[in-house]
Amino acid sequence: MTFCDKEKQLIDSGTTCVDNKFILNYLPDAPDIRSAVYLLGLTLSESNGSDNSVETLAQKLGIQIADVISAYHYWEELGLVSVISDNPPHVIYLAQQQSTSALKKIKPSKYAKFSQAMQSVIEGRMITVNEYNEYYTFLENTTFEPDALVAVAKYCVELKGGSINYQYILTVARNLLTRGATTLAVVSESLDSQQKYDEDLKVVFKALGITRKFEHNDRQMYEKWTKELGFTLDVVKEVAKSAKSGGMNKLDNMLTEYYKKGALSLKEMQAYDKEKARLFDLARTINKTIGVYYQSLDPVVDEYIVNWVRKGYDDETLLAIAKYCFRSGIRNLAGLNAVIDKLYKNGVTSLTALDQYLAQLVAEDEKIKHVLQKAALDRRVTNSDRTLYRTWTETWNMPEDLVLYVAAKAAGTANPTAYVNRVLASYKQEGIATVAQAEEQAKQHAAEKPTANKPTTPPKKLIGGVEIQRRDYSDDELHSLFTALDDTEE
Secondary structure (H helix, E strand, C coil): CCCEEECHHHHHCCCCCCCHHHHHHCHHHCCHHHHHHHHHHHHHCCCCCCCCCHHHHHHHHCCCHHHHHHHHHHHHHCCCEEEEEECCEEEEECCCCCCCCCCCCCCHHHHHHHHHHHHHHCCCCCCCHHHHHHHHHHHHHCCCCHHHHHHHHHHHHHHHCCCCCHHHHHHHHHHHHHCCCCCHHHHHHHHHHHHCCHHHHHHHHHHHCCCCCCCHHHHHHHHHHHHHCCCCHHHHHHHHHCCHHHHHHHHHHHHHHHHHCCCCCHHHHHHHHHHHHHHHHHHHHHHHHHCCCCCCCHHHHHHHHHHHHHCCCCHHHHHHHHHHHHHCCCCCHHHHHHHHHHHHHCCCCCHHHHHHHHHHHHHHHHHHHHHHHHCCCCCCCCHHHHHHHHHHHHHCCCCHHHHHHHHHHHCCCCCHHHHHHHHHHHHHHHCCCCHHHHHHHHHHHHHHCCCCCCCCCCCCCCCCCCCCCCCCCCHHHHHHHHHHHHCCCC
16 A cells, blocks of 8 residues: 555646645645655655655655654645555545635744753754644644743653653643643642652552653652542552552552542452452353353443342342353343343342242243143243233132133134133123133023033132242243243333
């Protein structure tokens, strides 16, 4: 892939000359190095060979590749190029629009004193024109005082040495800017205050096994830990011992996590770590139970385990539910979570409650199975069956023996459950609530219309429940549970 390309409109124009709009509107006010990058890149864009590269452009101009990329971002803001990618570098020259927006001209003479002061601070190398332009642009676009920026440069040189690059200096300056530090007095005070942490940082670095010099970011992080988060040096040092492999960033993440969880003392941290380890072990066991694997358990704990525990589920209950899910074909965390949500809505949060709930469901299904058998239906209980049965027995208050009586009569019909529902609905309308009343009605109908009634099988006495062994249910029993849960209203 070439480094520089042209927009199709430019290619189709059949010219390689510089557009007059660029010369008139942009060139006079643009920093020299950025203009040079634009013009040389435009020339390179005509070639598809090896010379069309960011390395070639930087070498010919005697600047760094980073300076080339920075220049193109400058032109991108003006709508003259599109920076597709910084790594690998890829720039497309755009056709210039009819725009008269000109750049604000920055006269170097305005910052002559500043430029001299910066060069005296940065003794390890000569400051380039492009670098000065970056400083000028920053000062023009912010309220940062030139003397304050010189103070930042001096601070950075003390940290990094005389070869410090301008991006580092401007990064520190922008950070101070976000804190409202723009004057020499305030900037100096802020930088001096951070240097006082160096002795403490030596202790932290030793605990982390770090041998390099302090960075500005190191001081900022320590200031955050002690001022914003309220940790003491002793606490930071102890946490640092367990963050050795990850350095300052890992230590920052650990302390931030402790702060968010309200663990501010070593004792609270130890308790938090213990509970966190327990939750991770639980997540690992649940994943194994339902047959899934996650490379990282953090999202499992954060998204699922913590929420389940907050709802009041203990480890034993969660594992029992996970086992039931696996046996019922539910083998992912989302499905397990849906089951737990439905159980929670039904007030089932403990192992005892789960056993009782299952026993009730199974007992109800046994009754429904008996009804289906009476109706000559050889199949499993469905949610539709449960809904109808609850309507008959709970909403309409029909006794079980009456339901069985009607079910026997439904045997052989095209749709037995619909038949039972229709007949029981008529019973409710007519006030029939016993088998005796139903039989009496049948006799009356027979007398009115002499047709042989279909003999009915005397209703059997229905057992009200079954004995349930804890956490050892049959496949049919599990079917009762999970199909019933599917019927739970959201």
